Amino acid sequence: MCLAVPMMIAEITEGLAICEVDGVRRxxxxxxxxxxxxxxxxxxxxxxxxxxxxxxxxEKTLAVFREVLDAGGGVEL
Amino acid sequence: xxxxxEYRDPQLAKALVAAIARNVEGFDGQMTLMxxxxxxxxxxxxxxxxxxxxxxxxxxxxxGCPVCVTPITYVDQAVAYARRPATIVATFGDMIRxxxxxxxxxxxxxxxxxxxxxxxxxxxxxxxxxxPDTAVVxxxxxxxxxxxxxxxxxxxxxxxxLSNFFVLCAxxxxxxxMIALTSDPELKxxxxxxxxxxxxxxxxxxxxxLAEQYGIPCxxxxxxPVDMLRGIQLLVKQVVAGEARVECEYSRIVKPQGNLKxxxxxxxxxxxxxAEWRGIGSIPASGLQLRAEYQKFNALSALPVEVExxxxxxxxxxxxxxxxxxxxxxxxxxxxxxxxxxxxxxCMVSSEGTCSAEYKYGG
Amino acid sequence: xxxxxxxxxxGSGGKLSHQLLxxxxxxxxxxxxxxxQNDAAVLEGITSSRIAFxxxxxxVDPIFFPGGNIGDLAVNGTVNDLAMSGARPLALxxxxxxxxxxxxxxxxxxxxxxxxxxxxxxxKIVTGDTKVVPRGKGDKIFINTSGVGVFDHDLKPAGxxxxxxxxxxxxxxxxxxxxxVLASREGLDLQSEIxxxxxxxxxxxxxxxxxxxxxxxxxxxPTRGGVAxxxxxxxxQSGVDICLNETTLPxxxxxxxxxxxxxxxxxxxxxxxxxxxxxxxxxADAVLVTMQGCEFGEQAAIxxxxxxxSGGRVMMRTAIGGLRAIExxxxxxxxxxx
Numbered sequence: 001m002c003l004a005v006p007m008m009i010a011e012i013t014e015g016l017a018i019c020e021v022d023g024v025r026r027x028x029x030x031x032x033x034x035x036x037x038x039x040x041x042x043x044x045x046x047x048x049x050x051x052x053x054x055x056x057x058x059e060k061t062l063a064v065f066r067e068v069l070d071a072g073g074g075v076e077l
Numbered sequence: 078x079x080x081x082x083e084y085r086d087p088q089l090a091k092a093l094v095a096a097i098a099r100n101v102e103g104f105d106g107q108m109t110l111m112x113x114x115x116x117x118x119x120x121x122x123x124x125x126x127x128x129x130x131x132x133x134x135x136x137x138x139x140x141g142c143p144v145c146v147t148p149i150t151y152v153d154q155a156v157a158y159a160r161r162p163a164t165i166v167a168t169f170g171d172m173i174r175x176x177x178x179x180x181x182x183x184x185x186x187x188x189x190x191x192x193x194x195x196x197x198x199x200x201x202x203x204x205x206x207x208x209p210d211t212a213v214v215x216x217x218x219x220x221x222x223x224x225x226x227x228x229x230x231x232x233x234x235x236x237x238x239l240s241n242f243f244v245l246c247a248x249x250x251x252x253x254x255m256i257a258l259t260s261d262p263e264l265k266x267x268x269x270x271x272x273x274x275x276x277x278x279x280x281x282x283x284x285x286x287l288a289e290q291y292g293i294p295c296x297x298x299x300x301x302p303v304d305m306l307r308g309i310q311l312l313v314k315q316v317v318a319g320e321a322r323v324e325c326e327y328s329r330i331v332k333p334q335g336n337l338k339x340x341x342x343x344x345x346x347x348x349x350x351x352a353e354w355r356g357i358g359s360i361p362a363s364g365l366q367l368r369a370e371y372q373k374f375n376a377l378s379a380l381p382v383e384v385e386x387x388x389x390x391x392x393x394x395x396x397x398x399x400x401x402x403x404x405x406x407x408x409x410x411x412x413x414x415x416x417x418x419x420x421x422x423x424c425m426v427s428s429e430g431t432c433s434a435e436y437k438y439g440g
Numbered sequence: 441x442x443x444x445x446x447x448x449x450x451g452s453g454g455k456l457s458h459q460l461l462x463x464x465x466x467x468x469x470x471x472x473x474x475x476x477q478n479d480a481a482v483l484e485g486i487t488s489s490r491i492a493f494x495x496x497x498x499x500v501d502p503i504f505f506p507g508g509n510i511g512d513l514a515v516n517g518t519v520n521d522l523a524m525s526g527a528r529p530l531a532l533x534x535x536x537x538x539x540x541x542x543x544x545x546x547x548x549x550x551x552x553x554x555x556x557x558x559x560x561x562x563x564k565i566v567t568g569d570t571k572v573v574p575r576g577k578g579d580k581i582f583i584n585t586s587g588v589g590v591f592d593h594d595l596k597p598a599g600x601x602x603x604x605x606x607x608x609x610x611x612x613x614x615x616x617x618x619x620x621v622l623a624s625r626e627g628l629d630l631q632s633e634i635x636x637x638x639x640x641x642x643x644x645x646x647x648x649x650x651x652x653x654x655x656x657x658x659x660x661x662p663t664r665g666g667v668a669x670x671x672x673x674x675x676x677q678s679g680v681d682i683c684l685n686e687t688t689l690p691x692x693x694x695x696x697x698x699x700x701x702x703x704x705x706x707x708x709x710x711x712x713x714x715x716x717x718x719x720x721x722x723x724a725d726a727v728l729v730t731m732q733g734c735e736f737g738e739q740a741a742i743x744x745x746x747x748x749x750s751g752g753r754v755m756m757r758t759a760i761g762g763l764r765a766i767e768x769x770x771x772x773x774x775x776x777x778x
Contacts, residue, residue, distance in 0.1 A: 002220065002273075002778060003778060005701050006078065007701075021078055022697035023693065025631040029197075031229045041079065043330055045777065046169070046198060050225070051336055058083075061328065062083055078693070087760050090759075091760070124760055129760070143778060169775075174771060302759070302762075416770065417770030428778075437765075437766075438766075
């Protein structure tokens with residue numbers, strides 16, 4: 001129900017961020033986030049950053065899968 | 078796209094498809110998993126996920142497209158505002174083709190109404206600022222993901238001291254209809270694929286009553302194909318094992334408690350109310366209305382308009398489709414009277430509606 | 441008073457009209473001397489027994505966008521329509537509908553782009569017409585171009601000529617034009633480096649037909665409605681099923697990013713410098729190499745094949761191995777949040 005795209009914060013001025021993904025830039029409000037910083041990846045929905053993307057959690061999810069692949073699919077998911 | 082492409086890896090997807098097949102080995106019944114988010118519906122069709130699942134796993138679509146569940150009266154109200162002199166109706170593109178009783182916004186636009194499609198409600202605020210003598214009515218639809226963006230925009234309207242910005246508010250909230258569907262004896266859902274971005278705001282703990290009191294497995298998952306398949310796999314495992322708990326596959330975004338700052342904005346601007354769901358009926362405490370101190374932004378009370386009497390199309394099975402009771406192909410209007418070019422029901426008009434997705438991608 | 445904007449009088453047929461024509465339009469677009477101007481252009485020395493004839497109107501908003509403007513778009517579009525029939529584009533007409541108030545400087549830029557595009561495509565602009573409509577009755581400028589082309593061969597590539605086993609090729613990335621226009625449209629506030637792919641494809645087509653002849657079964661440019669809609673049309677016209685392969689479909693990352701933000705599918709986004717070629721399987725690899733060696737074909741790819749001769753269906757094998765159906769675009773694709 002809710003389209004949102006991961007974008008990187010490129011600039012911040014007064015609660016507004018310029019966010020970027022693959023060469024496309026769009027302004028977004030940071031009203032819903034605590035302490036967002038340039039370089040953070042955030043999820044943009046309707047011109048608002050609705051959540052920060054947690055790089056460790058992202059890596060953790062993928063790591064589980066990679067382990068399975070490396071084991072030739074033999075490890076139980 | 079970082080944080081998207083990794084989750085489209087065909088190798089990972091294939092491993093997950095194989096895992097799902099292993100997980101259902103020896104399971105001789107059929108399990109019904111319901112996704113309640115239109116973007117999940119789209120993703121399932123777009124990536125051809127159904128074609129990859131074993132016969133024991135059936136996916137059905139629930140009431141998670143905000144456009145589809147918005148009652149026809151709301152569209153009629155929007156049309157009435159479009160016809161109001163010196164009024165700009167600002168909306169997300171999703172609403173523009175939704176059929177009302179006798180018209181829709183696209184038609185009103187063709188007849189001269191000032192209807193503007195925006196990407197963000199803040200763009201609508203900018204339109205209001207640029208047109209101080211014109212009332213700007215923003216169509217506030219959507220679930221907990223979108224509602225805070227409208228709430229935040231109203232705080233911005235207040236800060237800028239604008240008096241010509243109004244919201245036609247029909248926000249809905251999520252766990253309530255899932256619980257309502259659970260108590261429908263005709264409908265048997267074995268597991269819920271919980272919405273991804275709604276959960277970013279409300280948190281995955283919001284589904285615990287469903288799992289703990291109603292015994293239905295819940296998995297919060299993202300929209301990329303690997304997310305989808307992993308979510309389905311986790312559900313399949315729970316169903317096969319006879320377990321029911323809330324799991325979160327989408328932990329890079331969704332926290333158990335959700336986004337507290339977004340929740341604060343919601344609580345400041347809105348309060349829960351009973352809401353009418355198109356095709357489903359009224360569900361207690363499943364909607365959001367503006368709080369007393371924000372009523373001045375409520376289009377309906379600040380700018381009253383006369384609205385035509387609502388007329389639902391006969392024969393349209395959207396209600397049953399939204400509940401997951403019938404599939405689009407079982408509706409007599411599907412592909413015949415009801416097509417994306419001439420939608421009759423809301424499930425066809427929204428691009429993420431079940432019928433539209435089935436028409437576009439189903440084959 | 442400065443002569444810097446279009447006035448209603450510029451369309452009156454009188455003195456102002458002549459001034460506009462003689463001082464701006466003809467000097468840029470045409471080499472025809474005033475003494476030779478008549479009511480109709482006469483094309484001489486055509487020996488071809490078949491002639492291709494097409495027309496198209498251009499109403500794009502905004503009229504200037506990254507990678508081009510309405511002028512070169514109007515020339516390339518008609519050149520490409522002729523080329524898709526297998527014809528060699530020869531001459532174009534240009535109908536200009538100008539809105540009162542259009543800046544001369546903008547008109548000059550548009551005409552200059554038309555001339556450059558015509559030169560690039562080696563076609564002549566031989567006749568034209570200019571009208572002015574009152575402010576508010578048009579949108580700055582509308583352009584109609586018609587074109588004639590001749591055939592240097594007996595080949596008849598057509599939308600109904602796809603055969604079982606044919607490979608589907610495209611000459612490059614999809615969705616560039618539509619997204620360039622959308623991103624530069626007021627209100628969406630997307631900044632990007634997306635550039636329209638507007639280009640003449642007649643040289644590329646001529647080379648393919650000269651080298652592969654009757655093995656080229658279908659030539660179509662996937663403009664409005666995008667690749668999905670055009671392939672569906674071909675499938676229906678030829679009575680065949682087509683299966684696309686998602687992993688080989690060329691999409692620029694920036695276009696994919698902009699599409700993701702706005703909730704659009706690049707398969708349905710317009711192209712203005714792309715062609716779909718359906719060829720006999722045995723020459724497909726050679727055709728691919730030829731295309732990649734041509735201007736506007738560097739990013740060519742084989743994106744699918746004709747799998748069957750019945751249904752008129754278009755399917756796509758998704759990157760993760762799933763299968764999905766592709767339908768025609770229904771209505772305009774609108775930015776959405778859901």
